[in-house]
Amino acid sequence: MRDNRVRSVLVIDDDVLVGIVTQGDCAIKVLLPGLDAKTTPVSQVMTSNPVTVKPDDRLEGCMAMMAARGFRHLPVLDAGKVVGVISIGDVVKNIIRDLEHNVDDLMGYIMKDGPGG
The missing domain is CATH 3.10.580.10 (CBS-domain)
Incomplete structure (x- = not known):
């Protein structure tokens, strides 16, 4: 390892x-x-x-399961076959990426329309 x-x-x-x-x-x-x-x-x-998850499971659900059960890794299975592992680090990176996109979208909206625009 x-x-x-x-x-x-x-x-x-x-x-x-x-x-x-x-x-x-x-x-x-x-x-x-x-x-x-x-x-x-x-x-x-x-x-x-x-405990496993599927490729189409929502990230929020994986995060909630990890938090509730104290897991840091979840195997990902598709039709019973292993296709990967999602880690708490993967979850955090995706959350940060999503938050950055949200901030970028909000900044674009604010700068484009301005106050009272």
Whole structure:
């Protein structure tokens, strides 16, 4: 995970998502108890049957689910197949982008019409 600069890894068996392993999982389930990361089975560390979202799910819904359940990563499945992972960082970047567009739109409106325009 460190070498590839990712904070989560999906566990797939026979093209089926069976779990997710996060940096937090590794810290809590391997490092804190003093286990050897090289010999600890992934099945002992992963969260089995993770909550997933679909590509057409709304970003607001993903954000609400992440906040309510304390998730930082959600696997994205399309017709049962993994197509990606959305992270809290992805959500924040999209929110910032949307807010910037809103500010640009408002500034354009204000500058074009002016007060009382």
